[in-house]
Amino acid sequence: MTETTETNPKPQEPIDNSRPTRQNFVRRVLIVIGLVVLSALILGLLWQGAEVILLVFAGFLLAIFLRSLSGLLSKYTLLSETWSVTVVLLLIIGLIALGVWLLFDSMQRQFEELSEQLPVAFEQMRRQISQYPLGRRIVEQMPTAQQFVGGQSTNVFGRITGFASTAFDVVVNILIVLITAVYFAYNPKLYNGGIIKLVPQSREKRAREILETMEFTLRRFLLGISGSMTINGTLTFFGLWFLDVPFAIPLAVIAGLLTFIPNIGPFIAGVPAVLIALSLGPATALYVLILYLVVQNLDGFVISPLIQQRAVSLPPILVIASQLLLAVMFGFLGLLLAVPVVAVVFVAVKMIYVEDILGRRVEVKGEREAKKEVRSEVIEQ
Numbered sequence: 001m002t003e004t005t006e007t008n009p010k011p012q013e014p015i016d017n018s019r020p021t022r023q024n025f026v027r028r029v030l031i032v033i034g035l036v037v038l039s040a041l042i043l044g045l046l047w048q049g050a051e052v053i054l055l056v057f058a059g060f061l062l063a064i065f066l067r068s069l070s071g072l073l074s075k076y077t078l079l080s081e082t083w084s085v086t087v088v089l090l091l092i093i094g095l096i097a098l099g100v101w102l103l104f105d106s107m108q109r110q111f112e113e114l115s116e117q118l119p120v121a122f123e124q125m126r127r128q129i130s131q132y133p134l135g136r137r138i139v140e141q142m143p144t145a146q147q148f149v150g151g152q153s154t155n156v157f158g159r160i161t162g163f164a165s166t167a168f169d170v171v172v173n174i175l176i177v178l179i180t181a182v183y184f185a186y187n188p189k190l191y192n193g194g195i196i197k198l199v200p201q202s203r204e205k206r207a208r209e210i211l212e213t214m215e216f217t218l219r220r221f222l223l224g225i226s227g228s229m230t231i232n233g234t235l236t237f238f239g240l241w242f243l244d245v246p247f248a249i250p251l252a253v254i255a256g257l258l259t260f261i262p263n264i265g266p267f268i269a270g271v272p273a274v275l276i277a278l279s280l281g282p283a284t285a286l287y288v289l290i291l292y293l294v295v296q297n298l299d300g301f302v303i304s305p306l307i308q309q310r311a312v313s314l315p316p317i318l319v320i321a322s323q324l325l326l327a328v329m330f331g332f333l334g335l336l337l338a339v340p341v342v343a344v345v346f347v348a349v350k351m352i353y354v355e356d357i358l359g360r361r362v363e364v365k366g367e368r369e370a371k372k373e374v375r376s377e378v379i380e381q
Contacts, residue, residue, distance in 0.1 A: 059180025065222045066185045208374045210351050216366030229259040239291040266296045
């Protein structure tokens, strides 16, 4: 009979993992502090470079416009995308050069006369309003003609250097926009690919869909607003010409360009026209005011809704609030780019937050087309 000895293993001491060690705690605190400092630095850099970011965004807008035209050209011809972009650029440069050659002298003369006539018309308006008791109170609160056009400095050197500095800033800003537009128009996949690499690999397809949807939105917006600018400028010119208002060409150009700024732009464009018409008489000023109101309502109730059906429907209050906010923060550049910036943010919020995070299904114009485009790119690869 054999005896079996039972061996009892020694009980292991429990490992206490309930509290992080002091070293781990210090490491976590340093990581949190580092993240906060890094976030603050990034936000500070974004704030300081916000104007440059807006200029680059303007370059992207111009590039999308060029690629939209080149896409149409490539679709109906045998030209490649690169050659289509080149042809579009040459055509635009040629049209601008032809327009300058044909109209530069007359338009330059009219713009110079308009800049000289506006202060005179403004003073005439002040005198007419001051004939009434209530008008005199209003005139006392209004700026003078010199203040209205920016004042007249007695320091000639200061005026020259100020003008040179402003001209230099304008040239640099235009160069930033043009260089960004050309680089992005010729090779958009390089920059889109750089953005895609910033997201996890499992979300690359979704990131491509979001970028394609944003590009679709901006492309439709730009093509639509270009048509709206052309229609508004043309209608304004013929209306001013019919009313025999001087400076019809520059006033129509201003009206067409400022149509790019919905809601606010047409009212800004109407101010110089009404002032010039007021010098011809109150009746003419009233007719010009009616003309601008008719064109504005035609744009607001017919042209713009047709554009938004193909692009993105933005709440009017959101558009106006963003215009005022960006105008206060970045001046005219912010006012100019407010609508396309809000359109991009609107698409991002719908697709990233509402659809992906909240899991709700919402309509995002262009998302279906973007998914088809991404699917075709994956098949080609």
